[in-house]
Amino acid sequence: xxxxxxxxxxxxxxxxxxxxxxxxxxxxxxxxxxxxxxxxxxxxxxxxxxxxxxxxxxxxxxxxxxxxxxxxxxxxxxxxxxxxxxxxxxxxxxxxxxxxxxxxxxxxxxxxxxxxxxxxxxxxxxxxxxxxxxxxxxxxxxxxxxxxxxxxxxxxxxxxxxxxxxxxxxxxxxxxxxxxxxxxxxxxxxxxxxxxxxxxxxxxxxxxxxxxxxxxxxxxxxxxxxxxxxxxxxxxxxxxxxxxxxxxxxxxxxxxxxxxxxxxxxxxxxxxxxxxxxxxxxxxxxxxxxxxxxxxxxxxxxxxxxxxxxxxxxxxxxxxxxxxxxxxxxxxxxxxxxxxxxxxxxxxxxxxxxxxxxxxxxxxxxxxxxxxxxxxxxxxxxxxxxxxxxxxxxxxxxxxxxxxxxxxxxxxxxxxxxxxxxxxxxxxxxxxxxxxxxxxxxxxxxxxxxxxxxxxxxxxxxxxxxxxxxxxxxxxxxxxxxx
Amino acid sequence: xxxxxxxxxxxxxxxxxxxxxxxxxxxxxxxxxxxxxxxxxxxxxxxxxxxxxxxxxxxxxxxxxxxxxxxxxxxxxxxxxxxxxxxxxxxxxxxxxxxxxxxxxxxxxxxxxxxxxxxxxxxxxxxxxxxxxxxxxxxxxxxxxxxxxxxxxxxxxxxxxxxxxxxxxxxxxxxxxxxxxxxxxxxxxxxxxxxxxxxxxxxxxxxxxxxxxxxxxxxxxxxxxx
Numbered sequence: 001x002x003x004x005x006x007x008x009x010x011x012x013x014x015x016x017x018x019x020x021x022x023x024x025x026x027x028x029x030x031x032x033x034x035x036x037x038x039x040x041x042x043x044x045x046x047x048x049x050x051x052x053x054x055x056x057x058x059x060x061x062x063x064x065x066x067x068x069x070x071x072x073x074x075x076x077x078x079x080x081x082x083x084x085x086x087x088x089x090x091x092x093x094x095x096x097x098x099x100x101x102x103x104x105x106x107x108x109x110x111x112x113x114x115x116x117x118x119x120x121x122x123x124x125x126x127x128x129x130x131x132x133x134x135x136x137x138x139x140x141x142x143x144x145x146x147x148x149x150x151x152x153x154x155x156x157x158x159x160x161x162x163x164x165x166x167x168x169x170x171x172x173x174x175x176x177x178x179x180x181x182x183x184x185x186x187x188x189x190x191x192x193x194x195x196x197x198x199x200x201x202x203x204x205x206x207x208x209x210x211x212x213x214x215x216x217x218x219x220x221x222x223x224x225x226x227x228x229x230x231x232x233x234x235x236x237x238x239x240x241x242x243x244x245x246x247x248x249x250x251x252x253x254x255x256x257x258x259x260x261x262x263x264x265x266x267x268x269x270x271x272x273x274x275x276x277x278x279x280x281x282x283x284x285x286x287x288x289x290x291x292x293x294x295x296x297x298x299x300x301x302x303x304x305x306x307x308x309x310x311x312x313x314x315x316x317x318x319x320x321x322x323x324x325x326x327x328x329x330x331x332x333x334x335x336x337x338x339x340x341x342x343x344x345x346x347x348x349x350x351x352x353x354x355x356x357x358x359x360x361x362x363x364x365x366x367x368x369x370x371x372x373x374x375x376x377x378x379x380x381x382x383x384x385x386x387x388x389x390x391x392x393x394x395x396x397x398x399x400x401x402x403x404x405x406x407x408x409x410x411x412x413x414x415x416x417x418x419x420x421x422x423x424x425x426x427x428x429x430x431x432x433x434x435x436x437x438x439x440x441x442x443x444x445x446x447x448x449x450x451x452x453x454x455x456x457x458x459x460x461x462x463x464x465x466x467x468x469x470x471x472x473x474x475x476x477x478x479x480x481x482x483x
Numbered sequence: 484x485x486x487x488x489x490x491x492x493x494x495x496x497x498x499x500x501x502x503x504x505x506x507x508x509x510x511x512x513x514x515x516x517x518x519x520x521x522x523x524x525x526x527x528x529x530x531x532x533x534x535x536x537x538x539x540x541x542x543x544x545x546x547x548x549x550x551x552x553x554x555x556x557x558x559x560x561x562x563x564x565x566x567x568x569x570x571x572x573x574x575x576x577x578x579x580x581x582x583x584x585x586x587x588x589x590x591x592x593x594x595x596x597x598x599x600x601x602x603x604x605x606x607x608x609x610x611x612x613x614x615x616x617x618x619x620x621x622x623x624x625x626x627x628x629x630x631x632x633x634x635x636x637x638x639x640x641x642x643x644x645x646x647x648x649x650x651x652x653x654x655x656x657x658x659x660x661x662x663x664x665x666x667x668x669x670x671x672x673x674x675x676x677x678x679x680x681x682x683x684x685x686x687x688x689x690x691x692x693x694x695x696x697x698x699x700x701x702x703x704x705x706x707x708x709x
Contacts, residue, residue, distance in 0.1 A: 007672050014672070050499055081672055086502040086646035091671035112676045146676065147649055147666065202499055207648040208510045208619035210637070312623050350707055362695040369548045370620055370635020371652030375691040378655045381681040385692035395699055403624065424705045446704060475652065478692070 007091070007114035018113045019104075019120040028070045028122075033061065035092060035157070036078045042217070043224040046201035050085050051156035058222035059191050059242075060141065060159025065125045067135055067165035076118040087205045088148060088155035090115045095144035096161055097282065098136060098265035098434045100128055100412055100453045103460040109146040109477075110381060125163065128452035129391075133346050133432075134414065136163040136265045138189070138238045138284045150213065150244050150469035154205055156222075158242050160189040167344070168267065172337035180338035181261065182236040182288065188228070191242040192279070192304075192324060193219045210370070212245030212311025212468040218304065220325045227299075227326040231333035234290045236261070241279045245468045247314040247405070247437070249306035251276035252289065253323070254298075259339055262286030266414055266432035267343040277428055278306065278314075280407040280437040282467035285428075288339055291329055300327040311468060313405040313440035350416050350448055353393040357448070360395040361386055365406040365438060365466060365476065372466065372476030384461065385478035393450040400439025406471065407437045408445075411462040412453055412482070419446040435467060451482045459483045503646045507532075510617045511643075514610035516576070519588035519603035526614065530602070531643050535668050536572045538639040539653055540620050542579035543591045548636040552653035556638065557595045559661045570668050573601040578615070578631055580608050619650070640667040656684050 007014065036056040039048035054060030054075075065071055079090035091114050095107030104111065105121045113119040127134035139161040143152035164170040172183040181187070194215030198204045206213060217224050241248060252258070260272045264284050271288070279285050294300065305321035308314045363385070366373050374385065388394050395418065400406050414432035417425045421443035429436075436445045453460070465477035513527040524530055539556060541549040556573060563571065577583035588603035597603070605611075615621055620635040622628035636653040638660055651663045662683070666674050 007674055007676065081670060084499055084502070086506075089647065089671045091674060091676075110676045110678075110680055112674070114672045114674070116672075147651075147663065198500065198505075200500060204505070206509070207506075208617065208639075210619045210650050211623060310623060354701065354704070354707075357699045357701075360697055360699045361692065362697075363692065369633060369652070369654065370622070370637045371654065375689065375695065377689055377691050378652050378659075380656055380659060380684060380687070382684045383687040383689050385689045386696075387688070395704070397703075402627075418704050422703060422705060424707075474650065475655065478689070 007112070007117065014114075014116065016116070016118060017120070018117050022120070022122065024072055024122060025070055028072050031063070031071060031073045032076070033073060034076045034078045037080060040156070040222065042195065042203070042219060042222065046197065049203050052079055052088060052152070053156045054159050057159075058156050060157070062160040062162060062189055063141070064170075065123065065161065065163045067163060068126055070125050071123045073121045073123065074118050075113070075121065077113050077115050079115055081115045085155075087203070088151040089145070091145050091148065092143055092152070092157070093145040094119070094121055094141055096121070096123060096139050096141045097409070098139040099123060099161065102455065103462065106411060106462060107144040108463065109144055109149070112145050131348060132167070133266070133344055133348060134452065135165045135168070135344065137168060137262050137267050138162060138240070138286060139265055140191070140240055140242070140284070142242070147473050150473050151205060151207065153242070153469055154213070154244060158191065160191070160238065160240065162189070162238070176340075179340050179343060180336065182234045182335075182337040186233065186337065187236040187238070189238045189240065190220050190325065191240040192248060193242045194246045195219060210470060210474055212470045214246055214308065214311055215243075218322060218324050225323060225325065227328050229330045230291050230327045231331045232291050232294055232296070232329060233333050233335035234288055234292070234337050234339070236286065237289055238284060238286050239279060240284045241281050243281050244470060245281060245311040246308055247278060247280045247306055248304045249276055249278045249317055251303050251305055251321070253301035253303050254294070256290070258287040258289060260285060260287050260428055261339070261343055263428065263431040264414070264434045268431040269344060269346045270342055271339055272427050274428060276305065280405070280435065280467075281469070282407055282409050283435045291327065292335070294329045296329055296331070298329045300329070301325065302327070311470070312403060350418060353448060353450060357393050357395055360397060362397045362399065363478065365398065365400045365408065367402050367404065372471045372474045374476060374478045379465070379475035379477035383479065384481045386480035387483050388449065388451055388480060390451055390453075390455075390482050393448055395446055396449050397444065397446050398436060398438040399444045403440050405437055405439040405441055406476070407435055407467040408464065409435050409467040410449065410464045412451060412460075413449050415447040415449045417445055417447050420444070453482070455482070503644065506646055506648065512613050512617055514606065514613060516604040516606040516610065517585050519585050519592045521585040524604075530572065530574055531641065533644055534572050535570050535642045536574055536640070537664055538574045538576065538618065538641070539637065540576050540578050540615060540634055542577045542631070543583050543587050544579060545632070547632045548634075548654065552636045553595050555653055555657040555660055556601075557597070558657040559664065560598055560601055561596075562657065562661050563664065567665055567668050568600065571600060571664060575601070575603045576611060576614060577603065577605045578611060578634055580605050580611055638663075640664055642667050658684050
């Protein structure tokens, strides 16, 4: 378990560092991030809004990691102790969502650091079990502090954390066995979020909405319905739903398909062509969009067709929907990129692992007297819900009641979804996942989990929780200890 | 010193609205209520303004969650450090204005060892209903919402002058409620976090979850071939 994260020492003094010094491998990269207030314009017609950002940026700076090169990131909390906005609190815990890291580097909600303090996070960046199928592609990082995650993320604390490796090299001109996916300026992270504004154009949040806060304005990378100039060629778009409680169903206004190449942290075994896809809070979907054959000057929208009027569940698909982002085709560009038939072969999948499974566990995400529970219990910091053995596969069943949809997130795990209400899951859910939406409009889920992370010290305790961040803050969270 | 003295001018310089006023106007209606001591009060002006509050909804005839909730709050009231507890006002609002007279509430308060900083409140149904809605202690499902026995067992905690509002279930371990109230009173720079906070409640393997560990039943898993 992690070190004491108290903002004050026992003698009342305050240390700059809350992490002790540590030894890291000589090839470790060091990064320094200041968490700072900034004035941000969501839209030219709106006044600057006082937000918080990693390095004062919205979204935060994009980390790029190479497999085998660890990173040590020092986050410094430069947020003011006194804040006029009253959304969020200047106490931080950074979670690299989807990443595999030691418990003390996982952003456990009570491992916090305060104004004037810093905390180091060590990210090994090597695939679990050194298996190629466990290589990561798109993680993200966001705040995870106790009771206040929803507001701190809403205030601006999220960013992308990308990974490359010997196959997904980040250079489309590399010959096979490199995958040759669109790279450089043609590889773009897009985080979708929703916000509410008051009549004067200032972002508002309702801390009495304990059920999940929805906005009615849509942001892509911190801007309301922006545009992006594109060339007539293929793009790799890494879509992230960074909203607190909203689900989206995305499509392209010109009727062209998406080629899905990855879900959550990992690339798929094979690309899938779809006309639309759903993305719940915390989920990532990586797609290739091909603008070849479009007309110069053409405008194409990324459209959300999923209506959601309260945080209970998404409603129905509507037409024509709401444009989130406009692609403006403005040039030609050479395209060396490829979409290979096989992206990442699964060598340790359900076929290999199912015969080894001995036990199953069941987790019911429910509501009880105005609160959010897992198996009837609220999160307690010192209670564990499961004790899976390292390297031993298990089946976990997730269920939800009362007509709510819960986006369930497992730390330290890329699961395989085996079943949806007893049926094979849709194609797009057969890749690796660290999120699984459960309940209304998705159904129950049975997933295969296996925890391969090698701990340098003892067993580790990790969280799993609903990623509707208000539910999470209301203790719809559990813990498992890998033994 | 009241941090508002700093904030209001700071907010004015930045041009952002006064969120404390906004929260008051949106979520803290100034409805008339009567205390268990028979005193007539206005919810915002007399009970919330300028204070740290911990609010829950209950009624004396309740046979469900009110009892554990009230027991937990009584425990928290006892356990809070003197320095903290003198800054906190506990408010228990009855959902049964008709039956819960001040006398009845007074008897209930005594029975649960309510101290001087714990006030039980009753009032007109429509006023209580407004409070319940505004504070977010209601159900999205109208059927569940209409069933008083399933009412929200939340402790809604607010540091009114700082505009900080949180809620925690009243059914969690009383130590967790106490810790959350301490966090509501103290500025984040003084919060206790880390292992000491975790370990204050003894370690437990969830009885509910471990009861559901079973030998695998692969018949629930559809064949992998398409």
